[in-house]
Amino acid sequence: MKPTNKAAIALLAVACTSPVLAEGETASETRTGTEATIEEIVVSGQKLTTQRAAIAVDREVVIDTAEAFSRLPGADRNKNGPLTGIAQYRGMYGDRVSVNIDGLGIISGGPNAMDAPLSYVSPMITEELTLERGVPGVSSSPEAIGGHVDATMARGRFGDGDAFGINGMAGARYSDNGDTTSAAGRLTLSNRAHRISVVGQADRGDDQRTPAGTIVPSELARDRYDLSYAFRDDRTAFQAFAGRLDTRDTGTPALAMDIRYIDSALYGLSLEREISTATQITARVGYTDVDHVMDNFSLRPPPAMGMQYRQNRAGGRGTVFALSVDRGLGEFTLRGGVDGRFAEHESLITNPNNAMFFIDNFNDIQRDVAGAFLALERQTGNSAWEAGLRYVDVSSSAGDVSVGGLADMMAMNAAMLADAFNAADRDLSWGNVDAVIKYSRYLGSNVKFNVDIGSKSRAPSYQELYLWLPLQATGGLADGRNYIGNLGLDAERSNEIAIGLDWETDRFSISPQAWFRDIDDYITGTPAAVMPANMLAMMMSGSGALQFNNVDAEIYGLDLGWQFKLSQRVHVDGNASYSRGRRTDISDNLYRQAPPNATVAVNFVGESLSLRGEVVAYDRQDRVSSISGEQASAGYAIVNGQLTWYALPSLRLELHANNLLDRGYQHHLAGVNRVSDVEIPVGERLWGAERTLSIGAVMSF
Ligand SMILES: [Cu+2]
Numbered sequence: 083m084k085p086t087n088k089a090a091i092a093l094l095a096v097a098c099t100s101p102v103l104a105e106g107e108t109a110s111e112t113r114t115g116t117e118a119t120i121e122e123i124v125v126s127g128q129k130l131t132t133q134r135a136a137i138a139v140d141r142e143v144v145i146d147t148a149e150a151f152s153r154l155p156g157a158d159r160n161k162n163g164p165l166t167g168i169a170q171y172r173g174m175y176g177d178r179v180s181v182n183i184d185g186l187g188i189i190s191g192g193p194n195a196m197d198a199p200l201s202y203v204s205p206m207i208t209e210e211l212t213l214e215r216g217v218p219g220v221s222s223s224p225e226a227i228g229g230h231v232d233a234t235m236a237r238g239r240f241g242d243g244d245a246f247g248i249n250g251m252a253g254a255r256y257s258d259n260g261d262t263t264s265a266a267g268r269l270t271l272s273n274r275a276h277r278i279s280v281v282g283q284a285d286r287g288d289d290q291r292t293p294a295g296t297i298v299p300s301e302l303a304r305d306r307y308d309l310s311y312a313f314r315d316d317r318t319a320f321q322a323f324a325g326r327l328d329t330r331d332t333g334t335p336a337l338a339m340d341i342r343y344i345d346s347a348l349y350g351l352s353l354e355r356e357i358s359t360a361t362q363i364t365a366r367v368g369y370t371d372v373d374h375v376m377d378n379f380s381l382r383p384p385p386a387m388g389m390q391y392r393q394n395r396a397g398g399r400g401t402v403f404a405l406s407v408d409r410g411l412g413e414f415t416l417r418g419g420v421d422g423r424f425a426e427h428e429s430l431i432t433n434p435n436n437a438m439f440f441i442d443n444f445n446d447i448q449r450d451v452a453g454a455f456l457a458l459e460r461q462t463g464n465s466a467w468e469a470g471l472r473y474v475d476v477s478s479s480a481g482d483v484s485v486g487g488l489a490d491m492m493a494m495n496a497a498m499l500a501d502a503f504n505a506a507d508r509d510l511s512w513g514n515v516d517a518v519i520k521y522s523r524y525l526g527s528n529v530k531f532n533v534d535i536g537s538k539s540r541a542p543s544y545q546e547l548y549l550w551l552p553l554q555a556t557g558g559l560a561d562g563r564n565y566i567g568n569l570g571l572d573a574e575r576s577n578e579i580a581i582g583l584d585w586e587t588d589r590f591s592i593s594p595q596a597w598f599r600d601i602d603d604y605i606t607g608t609p610a611a612v613m614p615a616n617m618l619a620m621m622m623s624g625s626g627a628l629q630f631n632n633v634d635a636e637i638y639g640l641d642l643g644w645q646f647k648l649s650q651r652v653h654v655d656g657n658a659s660y661s662r663g664r665r666t667d668i669s670d671n672l673y674r675q676a677p678p679n680a681t682v683a684v685n686f687v688g689e690s691l692s693l694r695g696e697v698v699a700y701d702r703q704d705r706v707s708s709i710s711g712e713q714a715s716a717g718y719a720i721v722n723g724q725l726t727w728y729a730l731p732s733l734r735l736e737l738h739a740n741n742l743l744d745r746g747y748q749h750h751l752a753g754v755n756r757v758s759d760v761e762i763p764v765g766e767r768l769w770g771a772e773r774t775l776s777i778g779a780v781m782s783f
Contacts, residue, residue, distance in 0.1 A: 128153070130215075131215070131584050132216060132582030132594075134213065135215050136210050137210070138210055139205045139209075140209070145262060146159075146165055146166075147203040148161070148167020148200040152170075155641035156171055156215070157171050158170040158171075159200075159751060160560070160674055161753055162195075162335075164302045164332065165302050165329065166195070166332075166334050167201070168195055169200055170676055171228055171229035172228065173676070174229065174637070175674070178574075179228045180218075180230045181199035181200055183199070183234075184234055184321075185352060185404065187402045187423055188370055189402070190398060191373065191397050191398035191427070193396055193429045197329070200231075202327055202346070202348070204283035207235060207306070207308070208234070209236040211233045214232075215582075217538070219457060219468060220516055221417055221419060224451050224472070225474065225539070226538065235281065236268065237308070237312070238272065238279045239270070239277075240273070242274060246273045247272065249272070251266070251267060252266070252268075252783075253266045254266075254778065257287075257774055257776040259290055260291065260301070262302075263285070264285045268282075279309070279310050283305070285305075286302065286303050287301060288301050289301050289333070290771050291772050292770060292772050294761070294762060296760075297769070298335065298760040299340055299382050301331060303329065303330040304332065305327075307326045308323055317355060320353050320354075323349070328344075329344040330342075331380070333382070335757045336754055336755070337554070337558070341376055342381075344374045349370075351365075351366065359410075361408070362407070362409075364408075365404070367401065371397075374396045374397060375393065375395050376394050377391070383758060388433075393432050393433065393434055394430070394443065396428065398425060399425070400425035400426055401424050402424075403422055403423075405420050406420075406455075414458060415458070421453050423450070424451075426446075427449070429443040430442060440487060441553075442482075443553065444545075447478070447480050447481075448477075448479045448480075449477075451474060451475070455471065455472035457469065466522050466523075468521075469519045469520075471515065471517050473516075474539065475511065475512070476511065476513075476514075476541035477511040477512075478541075480508045480547070485497070485500055495614035498614040499618075514539035516539055518535070518537075518538070519534070519536070520532070520534045529586075531582075533579070535579050536576075538575070539574060539575050539576075540573060541573040545557050545567065547567045548567050551618065552564035552566050552619040553565070556607075559710075560674075561710040561712060562711070563623075564618075564619040564628070565629065565630065566612060567630055573603065574632075575603060576599050577599070577600045579597065580596070581596050582595030583595075590644070590645070591644065592642060594642035595640070596639070598638040600666075601634065601636065603632035605631070607710065608628060608629060608633065609626060611629070628709065633668075634667040635664065635666055635672055636663070637663040641657070641658065641660065642657060642658055643656070644656055651686055652685065653685050653687075654684050658678075659679055670708055672707060673706075673707035673710040674750075676750065677701045677702060679700040683695060691728075692727075694723070694725075695724075696723075697721055699717070699719040702714065702716050703715050713767060715748050720745050721743050722739065722740050722741070723742055724737065732781060734779070734780045734781075735778070736780070737776070739776075741770065741771060743773070744772055744773040745770075746769060753768050754768065755767075755768055
């Protein structure tokens with residue numbers, strides 16, 4: 083077993099038996115002989131090595147789990163609304179970062195990623211979010227070109243004996259900004275072999291206030307439930323779950339419309355079974371079904387003219403599966419498997435004031451991914467390596483499109499685009515080989531060196547291919563530009579190296595990693611040369627269309643986490659991220675890149691009380707994409723404070739103050755306001771929340 087896994091299990095044991103110590107305390111583990119001694123850096127619910135970074139999301143007083151994710155080194159989030167955070171990792175985001183929940187990928191229903199994968203992870207009922215730092219191994223996920231994240235839902239524990247017992251959790255949180263409330267609960271009936279669990283979380287909030295005005299609309303309403311059954315014995319772990327996501331009127335002010343509803347059903351089965359002492363199989367299958375409606379007139383001030391009203395009904399559904407076998411061969415472990423993802427999507431735009439008006443935005447889209455991988459690992463006393471290969475086959479298709487109810491010139495140009503699209507060959511496929519090599523070695527007892535080298539691919543998304551009419555349905559880019567797809571796109575390929583150190587002494591630990599990504603055929607918008615598309619985009623928005631194209635790019639940077647113990651009870655910690663993304667075929671920067679940022683915190687961890695005060699600082703970002711018309715943003719620093727008190731061993735009370743000094747600030751990735759006739763002008767970057775006080779109580783039994 084890897085040292086990191088051992089440390090994780092030790093930590094889990096500490097977390098389960100002693101909730102008071104779980105926060106901010108480093109799990110110590112005695113090792114013998116020449117065995118390595120590096121521990122994970124454990125900071126306020128975060129665990130970090132150069133191989134992985136994990137965060138205990140339920141300890142973070144957040145509504146959007148993407149916010150908790152953004153606290154990890156190298157991680158950030160593109161925010162298009164209070165529940166619409168898109169994971170960004172080392173300059174890549176959207177479909178480039180794979181997000182699994184309980185080992186299964188999510189099929190989003192919204193063509194603009196309003197239901198981004200992390201929106202399915204309600205924070206209070208999430209056990210842990212784990213980011214594979216460095217280059218993700220080939221077995222983690224297909225098309226994980228930018229990174230891989232796995233979240234596990236907190237479904238409770240098994241019992242110790244044959245008798246059934248009940249355990250659970252009940253918690254509530256309140257934030258004064260927007261009177262935001264969260265309520266969560268879990269009830270588990272279990273013995274040593276069986277576990278039945280029901281969990282749920284409900285979030286509600288009104289519009290958020292900032293020092294520059296109220297963000298309209300930024301109200302939110304989301305319910306998430308899950309019912310599961312699990313079985314385990316010495317050699318088997320089985321789980322079946324059925325879950326629902328029910329999002330109601332929720333603002334997305336950085337996009338052209340707001341969420342009226344997202345109704346999703348999620349089902350999954352997983353089985354892990356030890357066939358022999360050396361052989362283990364893992365099988366997972368999941369199904370997601372999403373029904374979604376958004377519009378531009380219910381939550382935000384409606385357009386001046388009835389003809390500009392838009393309602394958009396979109397959906398997505400499909401199956402994901404993964405099957406793998408692990409076989410131990412002495413010092414070696416061989417892992418092989420197959421996985422896939424078969425998804426359908428559609429999106430229809432209408433106008434409630436004009437029954438003749440419709441746009442087949444996406445019709446009868448199918449995108450299927452099938453992959454196979456083989457990885458070999460070797461673990462010896464003080465070094466380890468892993469080498470893996472993966473083949474991914476992606477095929478996609480789209481149905482015929484049409485449009486109705488447009489006037490004169492618009493109708494003519496739209497009809498030309500529809501005819502061209504319908505006449506084109508839309509059955510497309512890509513075959514890609516990925517390769518990853520990872521090596522780590524102890525240089526002395528408290529320094530470990532790591533190097534990862536990978537070549538990873540991603541085939542184009544359905545939006546990048548099939549967006550035939552210039553619109554802003556771009557998977558959440560939110561740059562305000564109208565895009566058209568491109569049926570001739572090649573797959574992206576990122577050749578990447580990451581070099582890192584884990585260094586730990588009695589008082590100090592640090593885990594820096596430097597990385598470089600060279601991306602061939604990077605898919606981004608470039609000025610379109612399609613005349614009818616440009617004319618339409620001009621009529622709708624005043625600027626021409628962008629078309630998805632293959633370009634060349636590079637992204638490089640350095641990120642780290644560290645901790646320094648001042649005494650048994652007091653430590654300082656922090657992390658820092660630097661990333662730079664640019665085109666290499668022309669002189670321009672990549673769009674929506676996180677600026678350099680750092681967090682420094684002082685922590686006190688007492689018997690039952692812990693305190694944390696932190697400064698979060700972001701540099702300005704003036705390396706912006708001129709093609710997207712992206713604006714620069716100023717740097718800022720805010721101060722946050724938090725207090726956690728175990729009033730009883732089973733009762734945790736939380737008091738958090740965010741933006742304590744009530745600074746006005748604009749996070750570069752916060753999105754640009756697209757809503758007219760509200761306090762914050764159209765085209766202005768959205769402001770961060772004013773000073774916000776939150777209280778919470780979480781009881782476990
Ligand atoms: Cu939507």
